[in-house]
Amino acid sequence: MIPMSLAEIATAAEGRLSETADPEAVVTGGIEHDSRKVGPGGLFLALPGEKVDGHDFAPKAEAQGAVATIATRPIDSPAVYVDEGLRALAGIARETARRSEATVVGVTGSNGKTSTKDLIGHLCASLGPTVATEGNFNNELGHPYTVCRLAPDTRYLVLELAARGIGHITELCEIAPPHIGAVLNVGISHLDGFGSIETTAEAKSELPRFLAPEGTAVLNADDPRVAAMAERTRAQVLTFGVQNPADIAAADVEAGDGRHRFTLRTPDGDAPVRLRLWGGHHVHNALAAAAVAWRLGASPDHIAEQLSEAGRKSERRMDVFTLPDGTTVIDDSYNANPASMGAAIRALGQLPTAGRRIAVLGLMADLEELSDECHRRAGEQAAEAGVDELIAIGDGTEPIVEGAAGNDHEHSIDGANGVVATHVPDQTAAIELLRTRLRSGDSVLVKGSRHRTWDVADHLRAKEDNDQ
Incomplete structure (x- = not known):
């Protein structure tokens, strides 16, 4: 302090x-x-x-x-x-930030905030003393608590900014005004607080709108709602992306074994990146982090080297480990919304496996009237990704089974898509089913909102042999 x-x-x-x-x-x-x-x-x-x-x-x-x-x-x-x-x-944190000379980086978005914050924190730490939000401690308690960790020699403060309604991000920005603000994406999440994806976009835009003219807004060129925020900020704009032209871009993207490789392209040159993180969604996360580091003066080679070294820091987020019998587990159980669910399912589909691919999926919370549609789509994505077996846990997840099986049955189905889809009432039943279904060499994904699949993940982790 x-x-x-x-x-x-x-x-x-x-x-x-x-x-x-x-x-x-x-x-x-x-x-x-x-x-x-x-x-x-x-x-x-x-x-x-x-x-x-x-x-x-x-x-x-x-x-x-x-x-x-x-x-x-x-x-x-x-x-x-x-x-x-x-x-x-909050008042003490505000005074702490006022006395600090650290460059403040704020990160927001519907998905990937914590992983991207971890990547930015890793890159900043390679440039100088850094304080970053721990885990996803990003609310009205965690945010000022993190700011108060500033020391006299801190050069970079990396903050994850979360919101469940209009005005929340602005309130956090007022505590420690960001010099750089990164907006990752706008998706369907927390509709109980936002009400619509348009309101979500409005809330996320509070970060670039807050920035001063000498600041930098780091925006996702591949997300139209984020890209449009360039017209609503006074700050300089730095874009990142894969599909659309961007200042910081990824070319020649290869999925590999699920840990992606790409060529990082910047205004100062190119450099090869090989991520240690699992899942294609981390390409955009890495580009956002690269844009921040480039703005701070890091070279393309340094950025690429650090991105290639960065490992997972936060729990229950694309944590891939192997059981003694050779079963591979993807624990992405911390939370879930439609975009992160789709990304995790695709990662399971890309993971090389000697056995079957099994998805254990819990409820995606706070989707309101879109809940059935979004859960049905998750089942469809499982079938498209080549998942062999699916277990849906708890009330509200029945549409996952319907989507996976390609019909309207609700319980245990050997569907036309080749997916054996089963609905169970709770995590205890899912664990018992896994005891009879898991075989050596299988790969299993565990994903759901907050605590809804944690018991399953912890059951599998108890058997863990070694982290990958």
Whole structure:
């Protein structure tokens, strides 16, 4: 954290110090909302929870070296009293960003935010000290928490910007104004919050619209809704793409074993890239990251070398591993929407396998009236990709079976497309079915929204032999 006195912290948080808090005491160790992570010189953010109240752990935080606790009710430890904890955290983060000289990179999109953020973070770290969002900690808590991790020598701050409605991205941008903003795509996701894909596009456009004239908007030339944002930003525009002309492009794309190869083309020359990440969707993610790095002054050779070295950092995202019997598992179970589901299914289809390809698919949440259509399309994509067997888990996934089998039956079908498609009520039933179906040499994809397929993935991971 950039050092600040408690008096300065109180001003930034719009709070007041308790009588036992020393205004001149300096906070150097960062802000934590988990008392177990608080260290000497840090701050503890006491948040009320459903089961426990953070205020009860203030004495523990003080014993571990916390300078003070940010609190909303009286406690027996040095405190900064505020009206609302998250608003106070945002204020401290805003002041931290104001004092920092780091270049701020913001990333948003309907799909691929976390993977692309990880790639950008990897590239930036090769250029200088970097702070990046951990996992997908991208909300009203995770975003300011990440900003507060800035140190005096940090050169790059890479932030994943998520939204479930209009105005959310703007609010995050106001905490740490981005110098570079990358928009990856606009797709069907979180329709319970956005209502339509047009509203989704409007929300994502808040990032390029926020940028200053001296900033850079990194836009996907292959997504018409993203490309159109060039007309709505004051910033310089840098495009990336595969199908359409772009400033940063991929040529000669080859699928290989599912880890794609391509020639990176930039205004400064070309360089070969061989990704370690699984799935064709990572080509666009890599290009977005390359565009950011090129804007920061990296050479094509350096960018290509770093992209070729980058591995998976976040859990349950295209994590490919092998079981002792030779079965290959693709754990992409963190979350799912129509675009990411299609990308994962295509990756399963491209994966070399000695046995069968099996897809275990859970519900894609928040699709509202488009749910049946999108799930049916996922089943069709499984058939098109050459999937041999499909297991759909839980209520709402029956259309996956219908789409895979090419007819309107709902339960167990040996379809005309050659897909054995089965609907099961829950993950326990899916695990039992896999026990009888999986054979040595098979490849299995596990994909669904949030927790809906995690038990299946964890069951398979328990058998894991080695990561690829």
